[in-house]
Amino acid sequence: METLKENFERLSAKIKTSGKPAAAWFPQYTTTSLLNTENWWEALAVCEYALDTCEDETLTEDFFELIFSAFDCNVEVDLNEEEYEFWWEKVMQVCDRVAEFSGAGWAQKGAKYSEARYGKRDMSFLFPYYEKAADMGWAEAEATVAYWKFMGFYCEQDKEEGERRFAALSSPEALLWGKHYRAFAEEFTGNKEKALQIRKELLEELPEGHRLRAHTYAALGDAIDREEGGVAEEAAYYEKSLEIVPNLYTLKNLATLYFRYPELGKPKELGFELWEKAWHAGVWSAANFLGYNYQEEEWQDMPKAIEWLEKGMLYCELYSAYELALIYLYSDDYKNVERGLMCLDRCVEGDYVTGIEGLAIVYFNGDLVEEDMNRAKELLEKAVELGSGNAAYRIGWMYERGFLSEKPDYVKAMECYEKAASMENADGYCRAALYLANGYSGVTDAVKSREYYEKAAELGSCFALIELSFLYENGDGVEKSYEKAFELCSKAAGEEYPYAMFRVGFYLEKGVLGEARLEEAFGWYVKAAEAGDMDAVFALGRCYKHGIGTEEDFDKALECFSKGAEKNESRCLTELGLAYENGNGVEENPQKAVEYMTQAAEQNYGYAQFKMGEYNFFGYGSCLEDNKKAVEWYEKAVANEVPMAMIRIGEYYLYDYDSLNESEKAYSYFKKAADEYEWYSEGLGICYEMGIGVEDNETEAFKYYTLAADSGNVTSMYRTGLCYYNGVGVKENYAEAYRWFTDAAGHENVGATYYLGKMLMYGEGCTPDPETAIQWLMKAAEKNNDKAQFELGNAYLMGNGVEENDEIAMEWFEKAAENGNEKALKITGRRRK
Numbered sequence: 150m151e152t153l154k155e156n157f158e159r160l161s162a163k164i165k166t167s168g169k170p171a172a173a174w175f176p177q178y179t180t181t182s183l184l185n186t187e188n189w190w191e192a193l194a195v196c197e198y199a200l201d202t203c204e205d206e207t208l209t210e211d212f213f214e215l216i217f218s219a220f221d222c223n224v225e226v227d228l229n230e231e232e233y234e235f236w237w238e239k240v241m242q243v244c245d246r247v248a249e250f251s252g253a254g255w256a257q258k259g260a261k262y263s264e265a266r267y268g269k270r271d272m273s274f275l276f277p278y279y280e281k282a283a284d285m286g287w288a289e290a291e292a293t294v295a296y297w298k299f300m301g302f303y304c305e306q307d308k309e310e311g312e313r314r315f316a317a318l319s320s321p322e323a324l325l326w327g328k329h330y331r332a333f334a335e336e337f338t339g340n341k342e343k344a345l346q347i348r349k350e351l352l353e354e355l356p357e358g359h360r361l362r363a364h365t366y367a368a369l370g371d372a373i374d375r376e377e378g379g380v381a382e383e384a385a386y387y388e389k390s391l392e393i394v395p396n397l398y399t400l401k402n403l404a405t406l407y408f409r410y411p412e413l414g415k416p417k418e419l420g421f422e423l424w425e426k427a428w429h430a431g432v433w434s435a436a437n438f439l440g441y442n443y444q445e446e447e448w449q450d451m452p453k454a455i456e457w458l459e460k461g462m463l464y465c466e467l468y469s470a471y472e473l474a475l476i477y478l479y480s481d482d483y484k485n486v487e488r489g490l491m492c493l494d495r496c497v498e499g500d501y502v503t504g505i506e507g508l509a510i511v512y513f514n515g516d517l518v519e520e521d522m523n524r525a526k527e528l529l530e531k532a533v534e535l536g537s538g539n540a541a542y543r544i545g546w547m548y549e550r551g552f553l554s555e556k557p558d559y560v561k562a563m564e565c566y567e568k569a570a571s572m573e574n575a576d577g578y579c580r581a582a583l584y585l586a587n588g589y590s591g592v593t594d595a596v597k598s599r600e601y602y603e604k605a606a607e608l609g610s611c612f613a614l615i616e617l618s619f620l621y622e623n624g625d626g627v628e629k630s631y632e633k634a635f636e637l638c639s640k641a642a643g644e645e646y647p648y649a650m651f652r653v654g655f656y657l658e659k660g661v662l663g664e665a666r667l668e669e670a671f672g673w674y675v676k677a678a679e680a681g682d683m684d685a686v687f688a689l690g691r692c693y694k695h696g697i698g699t700e701e702d703f704d705k706a707l708e709c710f711s712k713g714a715e716k717n718e719s720r721c722l723t724e725l726g727l728a729y730e731n732g733n734g735v736e737e738n739p740q741k742a743v744e745y746m747t748q749a750a751e752q753n754y755g756y757a758q759f760k761m762g763e764y765n766f767f768g769y770g771s772c773l774e775d776n777k778k779a780v781e782w783y784e785k786a787v788a789n790e791v792p793m794a795m796i797r798i799g800e801y802y803l804y805d806y807d808s809l810n811e812s813e814k815a816y817s818y819f820k821k822a823a824d825e826y827e828w829y830s831e832g833l834g835i836c837y838e839m840g841i842g843v844e845d846n847e848t849e850a851f852k853y854y855t856l857a858a859d860s861g862n863v864t865s866m867y868r869t870g871l872c873y874y875n876g877v878g879v880k881e882n883y884a885e886a887y888r889w890f891t892d893a894a895g896h897e898n899v900g901a902t903y904y905l906g907k908m909l910m911y912g913e914g915c916t917p918d919p920e921t922a923i924q925w926l927m928k929a930a931e932k933n934n935d936k937a938q939f940e941l942g943n944a945y946l947m948g949n950g951v952e953e954n955d956e957i958a959m960e961w962f963e964k965a966a967e968n969g970n971e972k973a974l975k976i977t978g979r980r981r982k
């Protein structure tokens with residue numbers, strides 16, 4: 150099989166022996182024929198022949214420009230390494246020879262270095278070679294160098310020099326190219342109208358078919374704002390440019406329009422075709438589009454995606470290298486860790502920030518290579534130098550969690566977060582704001598914290614919007630405003646931020662803006678839950694469980710709680726535990742109740758820890774009665790600010806269940822529950838009344854008894870009644886005592902039942918009613934209340950409310966005596982047991 154070199158030598162020999170001068174060959178090559186690879190190689194041989202035979206330099210220059218107007222790219226793209234080496238050497242030889250008399254040679258040589266494959270690409274040649282071309286009077290280069298100097302592209306910016314060069318343009322061709330670049334300069338400085346005017350004037354000056362017309366049409370298309378509905382107009386300009394130069398860079402842009410905008414009426418497949426044509430025209434970035442879209446579900450073809458990304462990486466497209474790295478490192482079907490790391494190394498070499506950060510993550514995780522925090526930090530620092538605020542944020546995160554020091558270094562973390570913020574990184578703003586709000590690095594500044602959140606919100610951070618909503622909700626450093634909080638949450642929800650959707654639902658459910666809108670709240674919970682927000686999943690389950698904004702449906706509630714439980718959402722695990730405990734929507738199953746509650750409790754969820762305390766204290770399911778374990782769980786719940794657990798531990802010490810004789814410990818638990826959470830039980834009143842853990846104070850005792858009684862604590866209702874009956878902490882008042890005893894007796898409190906019977910018997914604070922009194926006393930006596938039993942003995946002895954009966958009276962006295970009643974012991978002559 151003939152090699153590329155042999156083929157070229159054969160073509161050269163044919164031309165040299167044809168007997169025709171080179172100029173006679175020139176006309177047979179056109180923009181259409183040069184798209185054929187064989188024709189291009191033949192044209193290159195003709196160009197070399199023209200140089201060998203000293204053909205007219207102007208004619209040779211024009212022919213050289215024709216064959217190197219991106220047609221050369223079409224030839225090189227499919228060459229193997231050996232063939233590419235021959236192509237490169239031959240092209241460079243021709244460029245050097247043309248450069249002896251034309252700046253076109255220098256310009257093309259600089260362009261070749263800037264567009265070469267990996268290993269040969271060298272951008273440092275681009276400007277100096279173009280400058281040589283300009284100095285030799287090549288029109289296009291003269292205008293190009295003026296523009297680059299003015300803008301600082303590929304060289305140090307010097308606007309004065311740029312202006313001088315623009316002013317020095319004199320040839321008709323140079324002046325035309327000068328206008329072309331002047332339009333770009335106006336556009337970059339914000340004067341789009343001026344740029345448009347220049348381009349329209351340029352089109353009037355340029356003859357039909359002139360190559361610069363194609364570039365002008367392309368520039369007009371690039372300048373159109375798609376968001377303002379200019380897609381069709383943009384496509385039309387690109388199509389016009391390609392009518393003049395069929396292999397222009399606009400192929401890629403037109404492909405993208407056809408692919409993304411169905412209103413243009415073009416099949417998406419045409420996008421792939423045009424991207425491939427763009428690739429053959431030397432638009433190496435087209436490989437990125439092909440590699441990306443062949444990974445998408447509709448067009449998925451991973452071998453093709455890899456093929457195009459490899460081609461892109463070959464021509465130094467760093468996005469292609471990064472995408473390849475992701476495939477080789479993380480795709481099970483195409484895993485090649487060594488090559489994946491090589492791709493990321495290319496990104497590092499090419500200063501591609503995303504790839505640099507990607508390699509840092511690889512060293513941080515330590516899954517694919519040995520973990521190396523210092524290397525990760527070194528890479529991130531390089532990314533920071535390249536302007537990555539995200540990298541600065543990541544370094545801060547590493548300091549915060551102690552990955553770069555023996556323990557978390559919040560000061561250095563804050564420095565990094567502020568660095569990230571200075572680079573307009575939203576995460577940096579948010580983290581710095583959090584630090585300033587809470588003083589994590591030793592400095593607290595609520596005003597600056599809010600300002601950082603506001604800047605992050607301006608950058609589109611939904612997290613910042615939520616944090617700002619909390620500030621307005623709570624009035625932290627701003628005027629309290631539920632309306633503003635709701636507005637901020639709604640804005641984030643509009644960006645499909647799941648937690649914001651949940652918060653909008655929460656506001657609507659709780660009616661913070663007025664009347665609760667439960668059906669709307671339910672709708673937002675559904676959206677947020679579908680987006681994967683676990684708060685919303687729990688809230689949705691709660692809605693179904695209690696019929697909030699929808700019909701009560703235990704099956705759907707359990708479905709939601711089960712979904713949350715799969716993600717180890719502690720509240721959902723707890724709800725499943727409660728469902729199995731109480732048989733709500735499922736068959737009662739103590740074993741499963743304990744399993745789910747244990748999972749939730751082990752995640753440090755306070756209420757589940759309290760329930761585990763209950764299970765162990767009372768003995769439930771697989772939990773045996775174990776006060777020690779119960780107290781351990783209660784203490785964990787107390788640490789998580791669960792007031793019910795505070796009450797339980799207080800009772801544990803007060804009533805001395807394990808004979809520890811440490812009742813004084815009870816007071817602090819009862820007091821914390823009361824003062825911080827307004828949870829009351831009789832325990833705190835007892836502590837004050839009896840001086841347990843605190844100096845005795847009957848007034849305080851009465852206060853806390855009544856607070857607990859008002860909150861529904863039955864024992865405290867009874868004790869409040871006792872205070873009024875005996876004048877403890879309050880003036881004696883039988884009527885009030887009777888009222889409180891009535892309430893407590895209605896809740897089956899035995900002591901209150903006795904006092905209610907006694908007061909009715911003797912008319913204390915009420916109208917005497919011995920018959921009714923007997924009923925209440927009997928109820929208490931049957932619960933072994935010795936005082937009620939003694940009073941019944943008296944009633945039968947004296948015939949109060951019942952017929953007099955000494956025998957029955959003695960039976961009740963005997964029962965009272967058995968229960969230790971002092972008066973009954975004297976009557977019966979018994980000794981205390």
